[in-house]
Amino acid sequence: MPIELELARLRDPALRPIGEAVARGERLTPADGLALYATRDLLGLGLLADFANRRRNGDRVFFSANQHINPTNVCVLRTTCVFCSFARTPKEDGAYTRSLEEVYAEAAQATGEPTREFHIVGGLHPKLRLSYYTDMIRGLRERHPDVHIKALTAVEIAHLARIEKSTAREVLLALKEAGLTSLPGGGAEVFSTAVRATIAERKLTGQEWLEVHRVAHQLGIPSNCTMLYGHVETAQDRIEHLSMLRELQDDTGGFLTYIPLAYHPDHNELGEELGRVGTATTGYEDLKAIAVGRLFLDNIPHVKTHWPMVTPFLSQIALGFGCDDVEGTVVYERIYHEAGARTEMGMAYLDLVQLIRGAGKRPVERDSLYRELRETFDDPLPPAPARPRGLPVVHAA
Numbered sequence: 335m336p337i338e339l340e341l342a343r344l345r346d347p348a349l350r351p352i353g354e355a356v357a358r359g360e361r362l363t364p365a366d367g368l369a370l371y372a373t374r375d376l377l378g379l380g381l382l383a384d385f386a387n388r389r390r391n392g393d394r395v396f397f398s399a400n401q402h403i404n405p406t407n408v409c410v411l412r413t414t415c416v417f418c419s420f421a422r423t424p425k426e427d428g429a430y431t432r433s434l435e436e437v438y439a440e441a442a443q444a445t446g447e448p449t450r451e452f453h454i455v456g457g458l459h460p461k462l463r464l465s466y467y468t469d470m471i472r473g474l475r476e477r478h479p480d481v482h483i484k485a486l487t488a489v490e491i492a493h494l495a496r497i498e499k500s501t502a503r504e505v506l507l508a509l510k511e512a513g514l515t516s517l518p519g520g521g522a523e524v525f526s527t528a529v530r531a532t533i534a535e536r537k538l539t540g541q542e543w544l545e546v547h548r549v550a551h552q553l554g555i556p557s558n559c560t561m562l563y564g565h566v567e568t569a570q571d572r573i574e575h576l577s578m579l580r581e582l583q584d585d586t587g588g589f590l591t592y593i594p595l596a597y598h599p600d601h602n603e604l605g606e607e608l609g610r611v612g613t614a615t616t617g618y619e620d621l622k623a624i625a626v627g628r629l630f631l632d633n634i635p636h637v638k639t640h641w642p643m644v645t646p647f648l649s650q651i652a653l654g655f656g657c658d659d660v661e662g663t664v665v666y667e668r669i670y671h672e673a674g675a676r677t678e679m680g681m682a683y684l685d686l687v688q689l690i691r692g693a694g695k696r697p698v699e700r701d702s703l704y705r706e707l708r709e710t711f712d713d714p715l716p717p718a719p720a721r722p723r724g725l726p727v728v729h730a731a
């Protein structure tokens with residue numbers, strides 16, 4: 335049945351011409367993007383984004399059975415990335431660096447579970463070499479041959495290239511050879527030089543982040559992309575960021591999904607400075623971030639809602655605001671929980687299925703490359719992943 339866009343339901347006159355462009359399948363301009371951010375007609379914005387999403391994905395919503403693993407929180411940018419609550423200096427309380435055996439022990443939770451992806455990101459450790467990561471990937475592949483490995487943000491890739499006095503291309507080739515499937519989208523934050531100078535001084539520049547992803551795509555490594563919103567950035571900064579992602583995607587087609595990341599202000603310097611401790615983004619902002627992403631990024635196939643950050647409740651509503659993908663089972667989430675997220679550490683497989691169904695959508699289990707694995711959930715389901723509640727054993731760096 336063809337889907338219809340009821341333009342008469344738009345209350346904001348500024349949305350009308352944009353709605354007509356969306357109905358015709360035309361690309362939105364930066365001025366359109368700014369108007370989308372400016373509108374107070376949240377339901378009108380959602381209507382447009384839902385239309386764009388349904389045209390592409392119907393009522394299907396993807397999810398994956400994944401496990402997040404963070405091998406170290408020691409980070410050379412500890413004092414300059416002021417929005418991050420996860421990083422530690424080597425001697426700071428709570429600093430940890432896993433041995434490979436500890437990583438394998440954490441990953442062993444996947445045995446007998448329907449895990450399809452390890453999502454591995456961490457700090458920029460001053461001493462860990464590329465071989466630590468290639469050995470880790472090989473070891474995980476040997477132990478879990480069916481599990482894809484999505485590992486290391488562009489920032490970590492660039493850091494390893496510096497440590498090895500090599501290039502991002504060489505690092506990516508070595509990781510691919512070891513068994514890497516794809517790159518996660520973290521570290522993008524907001525590309526604006528002024529914003530980076532405030533929140534992430536000394537982190538690689540936006541252009542450098544994009545270049546690592548360009549090279550990955552050229553090497554046949556697909557990746558995700560993100561934008562960290564809800565701190566000091568303006569609507570103009572956000573649209574410039576999205577425009578740069580869209581431009582790279584026009585060139586390479588290598589981005590699989592876009593994930594807007596809601597800034598969490600607890601236990602970090604920026605939150606204190608902004609007087610925002612205990613005050614995360616609002617549901618209104620979160621839904622706008624999803625909807626504008628869906629409408630502006632017309633060439634990125636998927637838009638994912640990250641339930642650990644915005645709550646499963648809001649993620650379910652986001653499925654009606656342009657989102658076709660939900661973060662997976664996760665198992666143990668550290669980065670946002672350090673920053674004050676009050677959600678569970680992980681979500682059971684069946685709960686994800688129910689979350690999606692409860693929004694009137696059709697759940698589709700996927701792998702890291704968005705190959706469809708399972709659409710029927712009425713037969714006996716695989717066992718739900720365990721939900722660890724305590725902190726796993728760590729040793730100081």
Ligand code: V47
Pocket residue numbers: 417418419420455487517518519520521522523558559560562593595596597598599600602640669670673
């Ligand atoms: O780059 C750090 C963000 C990112 C905070 O590719 C924070 O599927 C909010 O890469 N408040 C890392 N955000 C996470 C990441 C990711 C997450 C989900 C899915 C995917 C994917 C990738 O976490 C960092 C940064 O942008 N972050 N600190 C904070 N206080």
